[in-house]
Amino acid sequence: MIQCVNPAQCYGCTACASVCPKGAITMKENEEGFKYPSVDGSACVSCGLCKKVCPVLNRQVSESGSIRTAYAMQHTDRDVLKNSTSGGMFTTLSDWIFAEGGVVYGAAFDEQMTVRHIRAATAEKRNDMRGSKYVQSELGNVFAEVKQDLSEGKKVLFTGTPCQVDGLRRFLGDHTEGLVCVDLICHGSPSPKILREQFRFIEKKTRRRLINYQFRPKRWSWHVHREIAYLEGGKEFHSNAYSDLWQQIYYMRLCHRPSCHSCQYSNIDRVGDLTIADCRGIDRVVPDFGSDAGVSLVLVNTRLGEEIMEKLLPTMKTQELAPESVMQPPLRQPSQPNGRREQFWTIYRKDGYEAAIKSYFGKHFALKYKVKKMLKKI
Ligand SMILES: Cc1cc2nc3c(=O)[nH]c(=O)nc-3n(C[C@H](O)[C@H](O)[C@H](O)COP(=O)(O)OP(=O)(O)OC[C@H]3O[C@@H](n4cnc5c(N)ncnc54)[C@H](O)[C@@H]3O)c2cc1C
Ligand code: SF4
Ligand code: SF4
Ligand code: SF4
Incomplete structure (x- = not known):
């Protein structure tokens, strides 16, 4: 059964749970807030399908x-x-894809501020998927929904992290007619549980309910990474040590899913027909591209990807690049775990989120942030 997969390697891709003909596998959240398959032995008929689709057990x-x-x-x-x-x-x-009569799958916030994959058949709903949410998204039952759309002859654009895209491809097997996959260059997915803690922390500080969140708004410039929490009553919370905590937790890799540190997708063999990312280093290669407003890097990986790109090129501002000039760390190797990850979790389990934050960033991190900001202005 699928429980032989080492949890440190499991991506949580849901391929095993989606393929099980007996519904014997459910995805259950562990104490770090990541979902793992759990098997009901009494329902399992030992057909072996879950093992056949698992990307950990079938490495290529x-x-x-x-x-x-x-x-x-x-x-x-x-x-x-x-x-x-x-x-x-x-x-x-x-x-x-909408113009082709198709549908889109991607990640959006739901009403409880959980990031989950949803289906959109209209531009309005698709707009909720815009913007990176730096957390592992909840896939739920979307692989089965994609299969249903494809079986009805619809075109489907599926976007997600490479492990999600690979999980979907393995689940679908040969039934991929009409499917276009787009993966992201991915540095790692942090814990949904710790993001919930950060949202609660902001609500406690501001005494207001959080109703939306932007992980990397462009209000200042594409090159400035700040976060904005949108609160009830039209208020916003940003540009202070508490509001920018999540990006620090993310970049410090304090609570990435363990599998991110041995990720088999951190290389140039891509699972998407196209890969999209930030075009880091564009100013070095094409100095007048206008990077302040944001630039995508698009990697074309398959014949299908080439056909789509040929159609779309006249509609966009583009510049062809040598792939070697835009190599990012996640195209070379998985991100390394933070040496203090375990300490962070130990303190979190014992004393809670605020104590864990203070233990890592220092007791006076908010004051240090203020001083740093003042010094920058001088
Ligand atoms: C967890 C994560 C890690 C990333 N790491 C890097 C990196 O190391 N280097 C880099 O250059 N780019 C990274 N990106 C990609 C980058 O941030 C942009 O999402 C990407 O360039 C798309 O930008 P856009 O302007 O085309 O699309 P936008 O309109 O911003 O659309 C965002 C796209 O990302 C998808 N998405 C958003 N959140 C999630 C999520 N939690 N899980 C799965 N899919 C999601 C949406 O479905 C949509 O397709 C990462 C994105 C995520 C979500
Ligand atoms: S072996 Fe078959 S029945 Fe058992 S859990 Fe796996 S897919 Fe389900
Ligand atoms: S199929 Fe995906 S979720 Fe299931 S064990 Fe393998 S990696 Fe984990
Ligand atoms: S780093 Fe790898 S394992 Fe982690 S979310 Fe990204 S693709 Fe999945």
């Missing part, structure tokens, strides 16, 4: 493409660009 990447071409890309609509994390390539691709 399902349908790989090695990068064929790379582009810097920027959407020509200022409004789209403002609401996208990079250059808006996701919106260009999803508009194209």
